[in-house]
Amino acid sequence: MTGRLYGVGVGPGDPELVTLKAARLIRDADVVAYHSGTEGRSIARTIVADLISPDATEELLIYPVTTGRTEHPLGYYGAIEDFYDESAERLGKHLDAGRTVVVLAEGDPLFYSSYSYLHDRLADRYPCDIVPGVTSxxxxxxxxxxxxxxxxxxxxxxxxxxxxxxxxxxxxxxxxxxxxxxxxxxxxxxxxxxxxxxxxxxxxxxxxxxxxxxxxxxxxxxxxxxxxxxxxxxxxxxxxADAAQRARTVLPEPVVVTNGRLLVVGLGPGPDRWVTPEVTAALAEVDHVVGYGPYLDRVPQRPGLQRHASGNTVEVDRASFALDLARRGMRVAVVSGGDAGVFGMASAVYEAVVANESFAEVTVEVLPGVTAAQAVAARAGAPLGGDYAVLSLSDRLKPWELVEQRLHAIGAGDLVLAIYNPASRSRRDQVARMKLIMLEHRAPETPVVVGKQVGRDGEELIITTLDDLDPETIDMSCLLIVGSSQTRLTAAGGVWTSRSHP
The missing domain is CATH 3.30.950.10 (Tetrapyrrole methylase, C-terminal domain)
Known part of the structure; x- marks a missing residue:
């Protein structure tokens, strides 16, 4: 029968913060293991030195390197991986011999702890228990x-x-x-x-x-x-407490300015280099930025900048909040991915203006950004070189019947088609339905460009045909470009559409 492994938290430093269970296991352990830096001094052992039995075997696990250079061919991480493998092998021999092994961890064993790497290597091979500790x-x-x-x-x-x-x-x-x-x-x-x-x-x-x-x-x-x-x-x-204090406080009526101004800016589809200098300058001047959380994350923080994040399906509420800040004299920008005027926040802002007459005095200024269609097209070559249409496959804001009607019109008009919002977790059949409609108007070999995460980590560009397009591979991170009769492939695999039409 094998021994049992314990990852035991010994707390942040004060011996009196060691739990009763941790103390009992340390006293009874056959083997007590602990890590140290290259100098060989273990803080974890120092904390519980009075609890370790003189009969226990002690295993000092000394890191080969903590900072600085290493001669290991794979560098620092290669040296550390080898160290954990060797340490796990050492402790595994004790466990194979039926001994109880306690690995000491400063603070808690699974909170930024060296023990966790041993746990990854040993817990699926031997019985294992974790004893939590007081964290730093x-x-x-x-x-x-x-x-x-x-x-x-x-x-x-x-x-x-x-x-x-x-x-x-x-x-x-x-x-x-x-x-x-x-x-x-x-x-x-x-x-x-x-x-x-x-x-x-x-x-x-x-x-x-x-x-x-x-x-x-x-x-x-x-x-x-x-x-x-x-x-x-x-x-x-x-x-x-803040809310209660505000409730007890009688606030003066907000000062509403007659020349309020709201900027609506496009951040482009991903990398900072695709944010225009105009947008960068505008964001450096405002005091408030409002937007969908992941887009807001792309705005650099600076002193005095207040951020207001919200979810992905409350565009008009978000716009109203920003407009209210602007009418009170605040310098505000609403951020949107890609171009704010292409399936972005610009339309939502104008919708909020129309719905609330108190926003009529706010000047709305839209600053353009690189769109996802532009980014994907540039990666592929020039598929938007001729006339093209842009369509969202989402039916959240319009009926699917209207989407189908427009697909037929685009197909009959022989326009290149750029498709936004092609699929989501709850919309899994619409790309397949789009494909069938377009095949009524296009040859099966019509080029199709699938751009996924373009400009970001995990970027992927797929050049396929309408007949070979696999709808199951499409999600919300994709943008599709379906070619027209004038879309061609180059010998090097690029995609382009002629500017002229016979």
Missing amino acids: VSAASAAVARPISRHEDTFTVLSGTMAVPELARRLADGGGAAIMKLGRTFAGVREALRQAGRLEDAWYVERASTGRERRLPVSEVDADAVPYFSMVLVPGPDLR
């Missing part, structure tokens, strides 16, 4: 004695190794946050907090719960003296 986040929160989240508030754990713009964007979304993995990353973390407007609320905690604990405002920290075992905490707002 909990210890740091106790150190600053400030609630980090309440009620419906969100709490996010972030890594200091993230790029500054991405970290700032996530911090700007509000809610409580903990930022780990500091040390050399601290200066960038502080800059991200500044850009997100949250520097004044942020606290720094070093070696929480130990005799060397330090805590002070992030703005007062010497960036050159920050150790790895430190954390930044940003308490979240007390949403209910």
Whole structure:
């Protein structure tokens, strides 16, 4: 019979924060294993040194490298993978011999812990139990004695190794946050907090719960003296208390300006290089950005910028919110993917203006962007070189019967067809129905371009024919271009449509 593996959390540093269950298992263990840096000193072992039996076998797992260079042919990650494989093999021999193996983990075994990599390699081969531990986040929160989240508030754990713009964007979304993995990353973390407007609320905690604990405002920290075992905490707002205070406060009527202005901007289909200089300049001037969450994520954060994210099917509500900000004198931009005027937010904004006469004084300015059809066409060659039509296959805002009517008209008119919103999780048959309609008007060998995630990670471009198009491979990340009778393939595989028609 094999032994049993335990991943045991020993807490953030204070021996009195070790749980009773963890203490019992450590005392009874046949083998106690723990990690250390290249110097061979284990913080986890130090925490529970008085609990380890003198009869227990101790396995010190020393990392071959923590930072810096390595001679391993596959670099740092290759060296680390080999280390975990070798460590798992060492512990596996004890387990095969029927011994009980306890692997110590600072904090919690499955929260940013070295144990988790051993767990991946051993838990499916041997009986395994996890003993949770007090995390460093909990210890740091106790150190600053400030609630980090309440009620419906969100709490996010972030890594200091993230790029500054991405970290700032996530911090700007509000809610409580903990930022780990500091040390050399601290200066960038502080800059991200500044850009997100949250520097004044942020606290720094070093070696929480130990005799060397330090805590002070992030703005007062010497960036050159920050150790790895430190954390930044940003308490979240007390949403209910804020709401109650607002309810008790009699606010003056908002000042409504007569020259309010709302920008509606297109961010292009993906990469930053496809955002126009005009849009970049506009976003640098506004105080509020409003949009669908994933699109809003693409707007760089900076000090003073307030972000207002919402879901994908509330376009008019989103537009009304932005218009209301603008009529109160705020500098506001609504963001949209691709071009805001092509199945984007521009139409929703005008719809909201018509529906509410109080928005009539707001000037709406639409700034163009690169469309998905342009991006896919450019990747393929020039399939939009002749007359073409643009159609959305979604029937969320129009009946499918109308979509079919328009497909027949486009087919009869021999227009190239660019298709947006071809399919979703709930719309799985519409591409197949489009294909059948177009085959009534087009030859089976008509070229079809399928662009998936164009300009983004996972980009894929497929050149096929109308007859060979597989509807099951199409989802919302795709844009389709169905050629006309004048669409051709080049010898190199490009797709183009003649500007003239015989």
